[in-house]
Amino acid sequence: MERIPILRMGEFLLVTIQVDMHDRLAMTLQDDLTNKIQQTGASGVLIDISSLEIVDSFIGRMVANISAMSKVLDAETVVVGMQPAVAITLVELGLSLPGVRTALDVEKGMQLLRGALGAHEEEAQYAACEG
Amino acid sequence: MERIPILRMGEFLLVTIQVDMHDRLAMTLQDDLTNKIQQTGASGVLIDISSLEIVDSFIGRMVANISAMSKVLDAETVVVGMQPAVAITLVELGLSLPGVRTALDVEKGMQLLRGALGAHEEEAQYAACEG
Numbered sequence: 001m002e003r004i005p006i007l008r009m010g011e012f013l014l015v016t017i018q019v020d021m022h023d024r025l026a027m028t029l030q031d032d033l034t035n036k037i038q039q040t041g042a043s044g045v046l047i048d049i050s051s052l053e054i055v056d057s058f059i060g061r062m063v064a065n066i067s068a069m070s071k072v073l074d075a076e077t078v079v080v081g082m083q084p085a086v087a088i089t090l091v092e093l094g095l096s097l098p099g100v101r102t103a104l105d106v107e108k109g110m111q112l113l114r115g116a117l118g119a120h121e122e123e124a125q126y127a128a129c130e131g
Numbered sequence: 132m133e134r135i136p137i138l139r140m141g142e143f144l145l146v147t148i149q150v151d152m153h154d155r156l157a158m159t160l161q162d163d164l165t166n167k168i169q170q171t172g173a174s175g176v177l178i179d180i181s182s183l184e185i186v187d188s189f190i191g192r193m194v195a196n197i198s199a200m201s202k203v204l205d206a207e208t209v210v211v212g213m214q215p216a217v218a219i220t221l222v223e224l225g226l227s228l229p230g231v232r233t234a235l236d237v238e239k240g241m242q243l244l245r246g247a248l249g250a251h252e253e254e255a256q257y258a259a260c261e262g
Contacts, residue, residue, distance in 0.1 A: 005147060005182040005212065007237045009140065014237075016136060016147045051136040081136065106138045106145075 004029050006036050012044040012113060013037065013075075014106065017059075018051045026062045033066060037073045044113035045070050046106055050081030060095045067100045076116050078102065080109040135160050137167050143175040143244060144168065144206075145237065148190075149182045157193045164197060168204045175244035176201050177237055181212030191226045198231045207247050209233065211240040 002025060007014045013036055015029070033045065047063060049055065067077035078101045090097065101116075103109035133156060138145045144167055146160070164176065178194060180186065198208035209232045221228065232247075234240035 003182055005149065005179065007145075007147070007179060007181075007212075009237060014138075014145075016138070016149070018136065018147070018149045048136060048138060050138075051134055081138075106140060 002028075003032065006032055008036075008040055008042070009046075009110075011042060011117075012046055012110060013040070013042045014046045014048065016048040016051075021059055021062060026058075029062075030066060030069060034069055034073060037070060037075050042075055043117055044110075045075050045077045046109045046113070047077065047079045048081045048106060049079060049086070050083065050105075052086065053083065055082075055086045055090060055095075057093070057095060060090070060097055063097060063100055071099075076101070076113055078109040078112055080104070080106050133159075134163065137163055139167075139171055139173070140177075140241075142173060142248075143177055143241060144171065144173045145177045145179065147179040147182075152190055152193060157189075160193075161197060161200060165200055165204060168201060168206050173206055174248055175241075176206050176208045177240045177244070178208065178210045179212045179237060180210060180217070181214065181236075183217065184214065186213075186217045186221060186226075188224070188226060191221070191228055194228060194231055202230075207232070207244055209240040209243055211235070211237050 004015060004017060004019070004025065013033070015033065019025070036042070037045070045066070047066065052059070063079055070077045079097065080103045082102060101112060103112050135146060135148060135150070135156065144164070146164065150156070167173065168176070176197070178197065183190070194210060201208045210228065211234045213233060232243060234243050
């Protein structure tokens with residue numbers, strides 16, 4: 001059965017989307033990813049779409065869903081590697097990927113996640129001090 | 132045009148092979164990867180084959196070629212994520228991936244590369260002291 005591999009990189013998970021997504025593959029990815037977050041206790045998910053030349057509303061919705069599910073499991077999602085043409089098309093189609101962070105490449109995505117985690121921990125410490 | 136994305140992760144490059152390889156795609160990957168090593172000065176290449184259920188002599192040769200080319204450009208190659216069934220088939224086919232290092236997953240592959248680089252630097256220092 002076709003599956004999209006999920007790679008563990010320290011505290012983050014990396015998903016590289018290279019093939020055309022269809023319903024069943026998207027469902028499998030959601031299942032696999034949520035399971036993997038739960039197993040590994042990952043705090044961030046990076047979705048690399050650098051090889052996608054077209055991002056339609058189906059992919060947009062899938063990414064938004066994954067982001068929302070990860071959020072519930074306490075993991076932040078960052079979409080990385082979007083091609084310029086894809087960004088143009090997304091805006092022209094009126095798809096703005098609400099609630100999804102983006103970064104230029106995997107390295108910048110990891111920096112963003114580390115920054116977000118740092119801020120998160122500081123907030124938690126601050127809340128603990130206040131309480 | 133179809134391409135396999137090459138992701139930069141610090142000093143290493145990560146290639147995830149998810150699609151069926153054919154001649155032209157393999158050539159494009161070799162071109163892209165050697166260019167990327169030259170541009171980034173990467174010292175290691177990780178090839179993730181966790182989503183491949185079949186590794187035939189064509190893929191085996193491609194991996195061996197990539198490894199040899201990277202070596203010439205002073206980068207080590209590690210193949211990661213091989214499925215157990217693939218390992219069985221490789222041995223049964225008499226394909227032993229000569230000159231290619233393997234690791235269980237991306238994290239272990241990175242550790243292996245870091246270890247190899249450390250040893251490499253120590254050797255260089257030793258040679259410098261000897262000289």
